Amino acid sequence: xxxxxxxxxxxxxxxxxxxxxxxxxxxxxxxxxxxxxxxxxxxxxxxxxxxxxxxxxxxxxxxxxxxxxxxxxxxxxxxxxxxxxxxxxxxxxxxxxxxxxxxxxxxxxxxxxxxxxxxxxxxxxxxxxxxxxxxxxxxxxxxx
Numbered sequence: 001x002x003x004x005x006x007x008x009x010x011x012x013x014x015x016x017x018x019x020x021x022x023x024x025x026x027x028x029x030x031x032x033x034x035x036x037x038x039x040x041x042x043x044x045x046x047x048x049x050x051x052x053x054x055x056x057x058x059x060x061x062x063x064x065x066x067x068x069x070x071x072x073x074x075x076x077x078x079x080x081x082x083x084x085x086x087x088x089x090x091x092x093x094x095x096x097x098x099x100x101x102x103x104x105x106x107x108x109x110x111x112x113x114x115x116x117x118x119x120x121x122x123x124x125x126x127x128x129x130x131x132x133x134x135x136x137x138x139x140x141x142x143x144x
Contacts, residue, residue: 061141
């Protein structure tokens with residue numbers, strides 16, 4: 001997410017793998033793997049070692065969310081897998097069955113996600129707060 005944040009923070013300019021590696025104290029190879037994964041998800045575009053944000057709706061929604069909240073708390077580790085399941089209110093047991101994650105991992109991840117104010121717990125069901133339309137839209141895009 002730090003790499004994506006750096007790319008989003010420079011919308012008018014493309015950034016280089018070398019610059020990102022230096023900025024984040026990573027090897028060029030590590031940055032390249034991260035960028036390849038982001039490009040596969042349609043979030044960035046790589047051309048001759050220059051990286052820019054892609055023009056996809058998913059990329060635009062993530063950009064907006066990166067500017068307004070700490071999206072890494074939502075999508076870190078198991079968060080990405082869980083997040084897209086919370087389009088509909090879901091119990092902990094349903095999440096266990098759908099993800100195969102342990103109860104402690106789910107509790108830890110859901111508590112971190114709830115700390116952002118995007119995820120709520122109501123009647124023993126976790127869901128994206130319906131006031132968070134951008135987050136809901138992101139989850140829909142991710143689940144496609």
